[in-house]
Amino acid sequence: xxxxxxxxxxxxELETFARSGNVAKVSMRDFPGIIARKQLGATTVATxxxxxxxxGIKVFVTGGIGGVHRxxxxxxxxxxxxxELARTDVTVVCAGAKAILxxxxxxxxxxxxxxxVVGYKTDVLPAFFTATSDIKLVERADSPEEIAKMIIxxxxxxxxxxxxxxxxxxxxxxxxxxxxxHVIEQAVQAxxxxxxxxxxxxxxxxxxxxxxxxxxxLEANLELVYNNALVGAQIATALAAELAQK
Amino acid sequence: MEKNQILDIQPAVKAALEAGSAxxxxxxxxxxxxxxxxTAR
Numbered sequence: 001x002x003x004x005x006x007x008x009x010x011x012x013e014l015e016t017f018a019r020s021g022n023v024a025k026v027s028m029r030d031f032p033g034i035i036a037r038k039q040l041g042a043t044t045v046a047t048x049x050x051x052x053x054x055x056g057i058k059v060f061v062t063g064g065i066g067g068v069h070r071x072x073x074x075x076x077x078x079x080x081x082x083x084e085l086a087r088t089d090v091t092v093v094c095a096g097a098k099a100i101l102x103x104x105x106x107x108x109x110x111x112x113x114x115x116x117v118v119g120y121k122t123d124v125l126p127a128f129f130t131a132t133s134d135i136k137l138v139e140r141a142d143s144p145e146e147i148a149k150m151i152i153x154x155x156x157x158x159x160x161x162x163x164x165x166x167x168x169x170x171x172x173x174x175x176x177x178x179x180x181x182h183v184i185e186q187a188v189q190a191x192x193x194x195x196x197x198x199x200x201x202x203x204x205x206x207x208x209x210x211x212x213x214x215x216x217x218l219e220a221n222l223e224l225v226y227n228n229a230l231v232g233a234q235i236a237t238a239l240a241a242e243l244a245q246k
Numbered sequence: 247m248e249k250n251q252i253l254d255i256q257p258a259v260k261a262a263l264e265a266g267s268a269x270x271x272x273x274x275x276x277x278x279x280x281x282x283x284x285t286a287r
Contacts, residue, residue, distance in 0.1 A: 001254075004252060004254035005252055005254065007256060007260075008255065008259040010256070054250050054252075055255055055263065056263050244266070
């Protein structure tokens with residue numbers, strides 16, 4: 001906004017942002033152009049990680065990260081979020097990768113890049129709209145303090161990458177696996193039929209899924225973000241306490 | 247904290263970062279540095 005990266009918005013800025021019908025989706029490749037032209041832009045996980053790193057913020061919260069898209073064999077569509085997780089030292093709290101993605105390949109990619117993925121009170125990867133999936137995790141933590149210690153260990157190891165905390169959507173808001181998988185399949189098919197690709201694919205799919213679930217997916221999305229905000233705040237607090245002792 | 251002309255950090259956020267506060271939440275209408283007790287809610 002106004003040629004700057006805004007870390008926090010005033011009420012007026014927030015209103016300007018919310019009322020504008022012309023807010024660009026800003027991934028890393030778009031960052032210089034959007035700032036140079038002083039356009040309004042909303043950051044992806046990748047660009048938010050980068051901005052947090054510039055500002056000295058160590059933990060940030062989002063809904064779900066991007067990843068390897070379904071049909072990767074043909075499109076080579078892999079979110080820049082994964083590359084940023086591989087090279088930027090910020091902890092990201094999310095409810096898993098968005099379920100519209102190819103989750104097994106997303107996990108393979110993160111493993112290849114050496115990004116630690118920690119399940120918060122879970123042994124399996126949450127799948128954004130659902131609290132579980134059949135993908136087993138290597139790391140689990142049951143308290144914010146455990147995660148804070150991992151963040152410090154990663155810094156001492158000078159790994160330079162991010163740490164991904166996957167925090168399941170609360171069970172009461174988790175959607176039925178079969179129901180949401182069917183809806184996602186329908187939305188992916190609609191995207192293919194309408195020729196939607198590239199940066200437009202995720203907003204299109206999320207919008208289609210909201211329509212096809214009559215708003216249930218949007219409610220789940222909001223609730224998982226609230227839950228991530230709480231856990232992210234607890235991790236940040238634990239990290240500050242650990243660092244204060246050193 | 248690294249100074250960078252391209253960043254525009256809200257004053258409450260900047261104060262929290264400089265003080266090493268753990269958490270800044272966009273709660274109500276104000277950004278407020280929060281104490282650990284907040285997270286117990």
